[in-house]
Amino acid sequence: MTKKLELTLACGDYEIIRPLKEGVVRPDGIELNILTGADSATRHWRFLRNGEYDVAECSASSYIAARDRDMPFRALPVFPHRRFRHGFIFTNTSKGITKPTDLIGKKVGVKFYLVTATLWLRGILEHEYGVPHQSIEWFAELDEDISFTPPPGVKLTRLPDDKSVEAMLAEGELDAVLHPDIIDPIVQRDPRVGRLFPDYKAEEQVYFERTGIFPIMHVLGLKQELVEKYPWVVPNLYQAFDEAKNIAMKRMRNPRLVPLAWYQEAWDEQERLLGPDPWEYGLSDANRRNFETLVGYSYEQGLIGRRIPLDELFLPVSQGRKRGKFRT
Numbered sequence: 001m002t003k004k005l006e007l008t009l010a011c012g013d014y015e016i017i018r019p020l021k022e023g024v025v026r027p028d029g030i031e032l033n034i035l036t037g038a039d040s041a042t043r044h045w046r047f048l049r050n051g052e053y054d055v056a057e058c059s060a061s062s063y064i065a066a067r068d069r070d071m072p073f074r075a076l077p078v079f080p081h082r083r084f085r086h087g088f089i090f091t092n093t094s095k096g097i098t099k100p101t102d103l104i105g106k107k108v109g110v111k112f113y114l115v116t117a118t119l120w121l122r123g124i125l126e127h128e129y130g131v132p133h134q135s136i137e138w139f140a141e142l143d144e145d146i147s148f149t150p151p152p153g154v155k156l157t158r159l160p161d162d163k164s165v166e167a168m169l170a171e172g173e174l175d176a177v178l179h180p181d182i183i184d185p186i187v188q189r190d191p192r193v194g195r196l197f198p199d200y201k202a203e204e205q206v207y208f209e210r211t212g213i214f215p216i217m218h219v220l221g222l223k224q225e226l227v228e229k230y231p232w233v234v235p236n237l238y239q240a241f242d243e244a245k246n247i248a249m250k251r252m253r254n255p256r257l258v259p260l261a262w263y264q265e266a267w268d269e270q271e272r273l274l275g276p277d278p279w280e281y282g283l284s285d286a287n288r289r290n291f292e293t294l295v296g297y298s299y300e301q302g303l304i305g306r307r308i309p310l311d312e313l314f315l316p317v318s319q320g321r322k323r324g325k326f327r328t
Helices: 040-048 060-068 116-129 165-171 200-211 224-229 233-251 263-274 285-300
Strands: 005-010 030-035 055-059 073-076 089-092 107-110 137-140 155-158 176-178 193-195 218-223
Touching: 005 040, 030 233, 040 055, 040 060, 040 218, 055 060, 060 073, 060 116, 060 218, 060 285, 073 224, 073 233, 089 165, 107 165, 116 176, 116 285, 165 176, 200 263, 218 224, 218 233, 224 233
Parallel strands: 005 030, 005 055, 107 137, 107 176, 137 155
Antiparallel strands: 055 218, 073 218, 089 176, 089 193
């Protein structure tokens, strides 16, 4: 028997990954060692800074910047994580910030400056609400996934290691925070911290109705040397991820799987508002518009030197699976 190619995959522990993790779906010619223990920030750093994984779920914004710098990574149009972001703008409630333009001239913290969540939010604030990204003084808590120098006109300060943007927001040292996660003061219902958009779901629905964008957060990255040595890995991995997602979506239609009283209603609402497959992979028209918007934000904000075409960012996956063509 021909030995399968052994690859290490680092990704989140998602339902749409479960069939791969459990071995229900196996990519042709590949034996995956799937690691789901690392948080997103650690995983992205280890992949882009250290090249520790063969394949990894990767920050979309950091990947775009990495390609602009000719770093040795490529990606499949597999999008394991998406999320609307209006609900992740947090404010200090004593600062009188009640509308987006109140952020102009303010001190705003971010976990990272390059992180996809805050790139989306800076672009949305600028294009949808008239808040130029250069009108804000930015404070970053952690180093970026890749080496980064702030472009001219951007006021960005790297905080000392003993400072947290969440604590600084609660204490009033920062006026607002854009964050990829729900911050502790919100979880703890700290009255000093609130959301810019209290009814963020309604704001996100209006945004989707206007733009058709359900923001892509992550892509599936591969080491370039892997693609060059084993080009057949590209279509085989893509088809396996797509098959796993389709199985998961069918499975999740069963409301008994999730301990939520109105789960079926939430599922039906998602389908009504976002369509039958809002998590689709590939470069459909909707996904192209989605990712081209993110590339546009990267370029406008000086994170990349040119608007990189999607055909340079994503490997072609339409060849179909190549059975029996693998070697190690």
